[in-house]
Amino acid sequence: MTARPIDVLFDPASVAVVGASEDPRKWGNWLAQGALRGEAHRPAYLVNHRASAVLGRPAYRSLQELPAAPELVVVAVPGPAIAATVDAALDVGARALVIISAGAGGEARADHDAELAARVRDAGAVLLGPNCLGVLDSGRRLELVPNPLPAGPIGLISQSGNLALELGLMAAPDGLGFSRFASLGNQADVDATELVEAFAAHDATEVIAVYIEDFRDGRAFARAAAAAVAGGTPVLALAIDTSGAGARAVQSHTGALASDGAAIDAALAAAGVQRVRTPRELVDAAQALLRCTPARGRRVAVLGDGGGHVSIAAAVAASAGLQVPELSERTVAPLRDTLPAAAGVSNPIDLAGAAEQDVHVFDRLALTLLGGGEVDALLVTGYFGGYAEYGAETAAEEVRTAELMGAAATATERPVVTQTMYPHGPAAQALRRAGVPVYESVEQAAWALRVLADGGARRPSATIATLPNPDPPVVGDGYLAARALLAAGGIRFVAHHEVTGVEEAVQAALQIGYPVVLKALGETHKSDAGGVVLNIADEAQLRAAYAQVHDALEPERCTVEQMAPLTAGIELLIGTRWDPRFGPVALAGSGGLYAEILRDTAVRLAPVTEDEAEAMLRALRIAPLLTGARGRPPLDLGAAAGALAALSRVAAAHPEIAELEINPLLVTRDAAIALDARFIKDKERESAVHLHP
């Protein structure tokens, strides 16, 4: 197969706009205007089946009438005319199409889109859209978008056109803009994955920003993003969880906790993609990644002229997950010698008016603090940028100070990030030119620093595994089937016997040894319904328990199981969920009663290796209980990680299982033992697996 002509979308030899219009309220007008702005670089043909002229240019009645074949055809005609226009474009040899029109809606859409895409692919062409808001390449002067957008180093892939407009408005005051913009539309042919690949290979794109609602093949997207990141192009994703809270029926703790949003987080983290929540966060993160180097860690020195600003900044930095460490006497002593008595000299550092005398105290301290090796980054906050008010001479020195702060960052290979009350003055502009990001509010600056600190680790952080061929689908339902499946996968359970009557139960208990547990089979939430009796000490208690369970639930079968030493360990929840976009997702969390209440979880794409599983467990808030906190003995973290990895492998081989869960997994000093297990099958996928084994 020859390479798909994706790049023709961004640098066509010629462009035709079908549906070009004089009406300034129509897309056909805006796009025709955009095409004409690039006329000096490539022919722009305007097609309108009724007009002989549009926007002062001759208009053509049809694509067939054009004097030469257009490489890129923009389709801005009403929905019903799309198919014929696409055929005509392919007939005259177009290699790329951008379909603005929405086409069919509702359920008809998918079929309609697939049909269009097939036609375009058969012709060796590519299609962006339908329902797409345009395409832009600033370097190539291609502006097929409804509004002008600022040029710059950000490659934007977006499912929303208004968002591109907003990002442009936010980025421009920071001196930023777009290298390329592609509106995704319905992704009938070209999708986000293919565009990420194309943007990663595009020299003028230094950061890729994605606004995405529909990931399609989420693992393919994650792999493309991971490749971009590994190749040196950071990727920012504003990903919306459109499924919404409660939209999905979940039946297990894992189903509830490994939410759609958690699956997106897991995939993006694996790929080394920085997730953002808002346009503001996207632009702020982009500024940081574009202007300076990542930080090697989270230790930050906070520097400013005024106790209020530095105290606030230190608190905000801490709540953003950064550290504001005390500095050693070696660093503090020279500060104490040079700053006023009222200054704060450890960290945060309050100049207490010293900069009013000599603004260069900022660049000297930047060099001292960053060169001292005790911090990974410097956050300058407050009044810097305002010393210009003291007169022209100070204003000039302030700009020079800004340049020297940038030089200090470059020399020490540690970022300086600033927040100033005067973010658009000459000193702020000098900072930006010198590689120092500038923000208006301190929460923006702290967020940017956090991105830079994480950016030190912004490489693909985990394998984005290819899924194994499915195993034969599991036969049966319920606890015993889940137990058998997981035990076969290498997970340790307590001894058990299945019984159908009380005498059988008594015999089983004798074989296992007291104390034992009695479990009724068949109920979904057994422990809530009184179907589990723990700590049965002798035969009399067992008989009583059996009678009680039988009266309450009338189970056909029960199990008698060994009583695990609950107080000798802690209870975890481990499980998987098969996400429609990202495939199997593994979850670890606090187990037992606390599972959904505390929401202390770690989520990754499954299957996970033992090392990845251990990293998940170490990321839990309760990790100190596993690793040995406050003099307590460490528990068997390795066994717990082994169980999680084994469970994740089982899940990855069983696409027919929607949710698979062990709760609790008891972790003791020398073992990890599953005390309960369950799965929920996906009826649709189960059939599919049966049909295509």
Place this chain on the structure above:
Amino acid sequence: MTARPIDVLFDPASVAVVGASEDPRKWGNWLAQGALRGEAHRPAYLVNHRASAVLGRPAYRSLQELPAAPELVVVAVPGPAIAATVDAALDVGARALVIISAGAGGEARADHDAELAARVRDAGAVLLGPNCLGVLDSGRRLELVPNPLPAGPIGLISQSGNLALELGLMAAPDGLGFSRFASLGNQADVDATELVEAFAAHDATEVIAVYIEDFRDGRAFARAAAAAVAGGTPVLALAIDTSGAGARAVQSHTGALASDGAAIDAALAAAGVQRVRTPRELVDAAQALLRCTPARGRRVAVLGDGGGHVSIAAAVAASAGLQVPELSERTVAPLRDTLPAAAGVSNPIDLAGAAEQDVHVFDRLALTLLGGGEVDALLVTGYFGGYAEYGAETAAEEVRTAELMGAAATATERPVVTQTMYPHGPAAQALRRAGVPVYESVEQAAWALRVLADGGARRPSATIATLPNPDPPVVGDGYLAARALLAAGGIRFVAHHEVTGVEEAVQAALQIGYPVVLKALGETHKSDAGGVVLNIADEAQLRAAYAQVHDALEPERCTVEQMAPLTAGIELLIGTRWDPRFGPVALAGSGGLYAEILRDTAVRLAPVTEDEAEAMLRALRIAPLLTGARGRPPLDLGAAAGALAALSRVAAAHPEIAELEINPLLVTRDAAIALDARFIKDKERESAVHLHP
């Protein structure tokens, strides 16, 4: 005692600036300029002991030479000259002083400040400062500040001058500014509490904003703020925890968890004060509180033109703690009928281009959504403000739409809050005039809405109790002393016997009944050190346990106690800490192993009533385990609340106890039983209590 002349600080009949200067780098220059800006309203006398003229005005060599007594004297002379200047000012009859100069530093400061304050008070005058950056009353044209500040309805009390400057720069583009500003300085005489009282009584102040590092008497401050809030003036506090992480040596879980920051939160919440973290949050909250009414609840409709914007806004609103509920068919049906097929019609609501045809869809929907009773507020996000681009006619309609959205908010008594890409255009200005706050980023808008939603409950939320007279100090140390104190206060413990040898232990166990617990006395973290043995079933086990504990710890004494039914309930932590500013603070949290790891806590000023204690428990993440989750039986919440209230009363009567803690408090279906207790005395306060019983 006659009323203190606080208001003279803000509206003096005349002003003298001592230390007035020609040098544009000096405070004496800036303040003299400020005084002269108000010359049309009150005489401004400039005093300089060397110059005969300053800033084109005659200067006086001393206060004694002035033609009339100045009511307010601003002192901007070097530190050593302060005392003499204050004496001179009081001699000539000044009723208020503002001391800019820092005066003494370090340890000398407190004495020096107290001496100054005493002199001023004896003369019946008031003093702001020292180390203060000025005072402003916009209505009275008093501008004794280094930089001009915008006028408006915010009364600002700040320990940082640069912060006032920044808040002014941030507030002005939103059309906001200051009614009054007072720089706190060292609070030698006038403090934040007194200023809050004065601002609450000041008609032109509609919101009070406080930046504070040093609360002094924190309960007095909270009471003043509560009175302001109850009187209809919202209070915003940017409160910094200057003690810093780890600055305080803590010995109990409660000490660690009821941090300085948590104590501030508790006091401000009790007073109904909205805490903010940054200047940006302060201005954004102020805009919301000033422009519109609070929301009655957290249900928000999200409306915009574009799926991206509304999806992002809905997600950000949810993560800000707001609800974006599905709307009923009654509300959705008319939307479905009028909006395009591609529109999102439940919530969030995506107009899908409808506003391009008729921008009034915004005000019509605002009325529909707010009038429908299914939401408490409306968040409009994205492009609104940009329709002006479609031409002059649409621009005029957009402004009219903005006015009608404001009218819809007024008519329904429900707030509309907007985020727009065009926050400074005519439609945005029209929104602001119509009582609709406007924000540039959606996270700001969501934060403002959250403030408005909380604002529905922004009344003093708990008693700010006056502390009882202290009880006689506790005698002794350790578990048994703590247990005796708390048992006397009404808290239930398990049966126990103190023993010094194994035979005594065996006798005790016989009396109590097996199973029992053996505890070594004397160790701080007994359970970590192996000094507690649970679940001892018989005499043989007891003897073994005794030997083991004895070998490990060699305790002089032990207790034998009844074994509580641990699996029949959950373990809480309850405790108190005596905060130097706010007095006793009560804490409830997850107990046992999970206490510090999960940090699931609620904190209030102590003592708390039973109702307040119950509200604290209901605020915990683990509350569902107490109230009965997923079919489990409810536990004895009332008994747990009773224990917490009793503990808080004991603590409030014992200022010599720095930390007092029960961990765990076992809550079962019918009781709350303390299983362990401890206190840590404050040696300094213990002496003080002994001296002043």
